[in-house]
Amino acid sequence: MSLLADTAPRTLAEGLRVQLADEIVSGALEPGAVLDEMNLARRFGVSRTPVREAIRQLSASGLVETRPHRAAVVAQPSAERLLGMFEAMAELEALCAGLSAERMTGAERRALEACHEDLRRLIHIGDPLRFSELNEAFHSLIYAGAHNGYLAEQTIATRARVRPFRRAQFRNLGRLANSHAEHDRVVTAILRGERPAAVAAMRAHIMRVREEYEIYLGTR
Amino acid sequence: MSLLADTAPRTLAEGLRVQLADEIVSGALEPGAVLDEMNLARRFGVSRTPVREAIRQLSASGLVETRPHRAAVVAQPSAERLLGMFEAMAELEALCAGLSAERMTGAERRALEACHEDLRRLIHIGDPLRFSELNEAFHSLIYAGAHNGYLAEQTIATRARVRPFRRAQFRNLGRLANSHAEHDRVVTAILRGERPAAVAAMRAHIMRVREEYEIYLGTR
DNA sequence: TAAAGCGGCATTGTATGCAATTCGCCACAT
DNA sequence: ATGTGGCGAATTGCATACAATGCCGCTTTA
Numbered sequence: 001m002s003l004l005a006d007t008a009p010r011t012l013a014e015g016l017r018v019q020l021a022d023e024i025v026s027g028a029l030e031p032g033a034v035l036d037e038m039n040l041a042r043r044f045g046v047s048r049t050p051v052r053e054a055i056r057q058l059s060a061s062g063l064v065e066t067r068p069h070r071a072a073v074v075a076q077p078s079a080e081r082l083l084g085m086f087e088a089m090a091e092l093e094a095l096c097a098g099l100s101a102e103r104m105t106g107a108e109r110r111a112l113e114a115c116h117e118d119l120r121r122l123i124h125i126g127d128p129l130r131f132s133e134l135n136e137a138f139h140s141l142i143y144a145g146a147h148n149g150y151l152a153e154q155t156i157a158t159r160a161r162v163r164p165f166r167r168a169q170f171r172n173l174g175r176l177a178n179s180h181a182e183h184d185r186v187v188t189a190i191l192r193g194e195r196p197a198a199v200a201a202m203r204a205h206i207m208r209v210r211e212e213y214e215i216y217l218g219t220r
Numbered sequence: 221m222s223l224l225a226d227t228a229p230r231t232l233a234e235g236l237r238v239q240l241a242d243e244i245v246s247g248a249l250e251p252g253a254v255l256d257e258m259n260l261a262r263r264f265g266v267s268r269t270p271v272r273e274a275i276r277q278l279s280a281s282g283l284v285e286t287r288p289h290r291a292a293v294v295a296q297p298s299a300e301r302l303l304g305m306f307e308a309m310a311e312l313e314a315l316c317a318g319l320s321a322e323r324m325t326g327a328e329r330r331a332l333e334a335c336h337e338d339l340r341r342l343i344h345i346g347d348p349l350r351f352s353e354l355n356e357a358f359h360s361l362i363y364a365g366a367h368n369g370y371l372a373e374q375t376i377a378t379r380a381r382v383r384p385f386r387r388a389q390f391r392n393l394g395r396l397a398n399s400h401a402e403h404d405r406v407v408t409a410i411l412r413g414e415r416p417a418a419v420a421a422m423r424a425h426i427m428r429v430r431e432e433y434e435i436y437l438g439t440r
Numbered sequence: 441t442a443a444a445g446c447g448g449c450a451t452t453g454t455a456t457g458c459a460a461t462t463c464g465c466c467a468c469a470t
Numbered sequence: 471a472t473g474t475g476g477c478g479a480a481t482t483g484c485a486t487a488c489a490a491t492g493c494c495g496c497t498t499t500a
Contacts, residue, residue: 010288010289010491011288011452011453012453012454013453013454014288036481037482038480038481046454047454047456048455048456048482049453049455049456050453050454052273052483053272053273053276053453056273056276056277056280057276057277057279057280059277060277060280060281068230068231068234068461068462068483069230069461069462069481069482070481070482071481071482081369081370084368084370084371087368087371088371091311091315148304148307148308149301149304150301150304150308150378151304151308154308154374154378158374231482231483232483256451257451257452258450258451258452266484267484267485267486268452268485268486269483269484269485270483270484270485272452272453273483273484288452288491288492289451289452289453289490289492290451290452291451291452
């Protein structure tokens with residue numbers, strides 16, 4: 001049973017957009033890869049029109065970059081810009097955590113605590129992939145707990161744009177335990193309704209996560 | 221002389237996107253207005269293709285909403301969502317101000333001070349339109365002073381999405397003076413390099429601005 | 441009389457063909 | 471030998487034609 005109501009794409013362009021976004025975020029399409037309209041059209045068995053539409057939407061969301069009369073390429077931000085994206089992400093997530101401390105309902109707080117406990121178990125099992133999945137769910141609960149749909153969207157979008165530049169997250173099992181300890185401070189602050197503490201704890205967590213990334217060092 | 225390097229649009233779709241965005245942000249196209257592809261194509265003397273492209277990009281930026289096989293409509297957020305957008309905008313602008321306090325160069329600080337002084341003069345002249353324009357420039361200086369391009373883009377985008385729901389900003393001249401007094405606290409904190417004070421002052425300013433807006437009260 | 445089903449019409453989604461622009465290659469001059 | 475100019479091929483931008491879907495009014499039946 002999937003909690004995500006992934007509705008079937010109602011148009012070709014929508015399906016292509018989702019699939020291409022997946023490939024970019026997952027790393028199958030590496031930063032700098034060129035998105036040739038004809039190649040993609042042949043590959044997916046459609047005409048150029050829906051391909052163009054999908055590419056334009058990805059461009060607007062920042063995953064790809066386009067220039068007039070040039071092929072689109074998967075976004076390849078400079079190291080400076082990537083740092084800026086991390087900084088913004090840290091502040092957005094911290095804001096969500098702070099608002100969650102003030103606004104989460106009882107049910108939401110219980111769900112967060114339960115998710116946190118599930119993550120604790122996964123440390124001992126030592127399953128980095130499952131941990132990574134549940135970690136995403138953990139953060140999503142905090143976005144939702146802020147009770148601000150616009151903020152949640154912006155935070156999710158920023159997270160997606162940074163995602164292609166993660167490499168081997170939770171490579172070592174020690175990181176799992178550390179991550180959980182950082183989460184613990186966030187959860188404690190949220191459950192106690194302490195907004196400033198929640199903000200500080202989440203900001204520290206994300207900045208710590210940043211250090212785990214291999215920051216892309218290209219010059220565009 | 222324009223400080224904005226408004227490059228000539230290199231494609232029809234780009235030109236249409238800019239023009240439609242202008243009309244939405246300025247209020248010429250009111251929230252809820254339907255964007256019929258054929259009508260727009262006839263009106264601009266082009267085919268549906270570039271019109272579609274422009275609409276899709278506007279959809280991705282949040283200014284219009286689209287559903288499959290339905291005409292696009294100018295975004296008409298619920299009152300709750302609009303409040304969320306204001307809240308996010310307040311935090312984003314506050315973050316920019318805080319970072320500006322730490323990172324602005326000497327030249328940037330002098331430019332901010334100069335812009336602030338120009339605004340002071342406009343109070344006495346009593347020119348709400350010019351004040352509004354220069355006010356935008358004032359805030360833009362702070363976005364730039366944060367030295368984080370991604371953050372600046374997100375903040376500008378949020379500001380644009382909120383813009384259609386402003387009505388009669390700076391209606392009364394008293395608001396101009398109040399606004400300048402709030403700016404003054406922001407500028408003082410930034411020039412002193414006091415990040416927390418800058419954050420607090422800007423947050424208070426934006427929340428005050430929100431009160432001046434006529435919040436749209438529709439239920440979508 | 442009202443509700444449900446059906447069919448025509450209008451609008452969006454997709455495919456295809458043509459025009460415009462960019463880039464690479466080659467010749468040629470310095 | 472190297473830099474510059476122009477020509478050609480390939481790709482994107484745009485226009486147009488066709489297909490598919492949603493809307494709306496009508497008819498029909500309970």
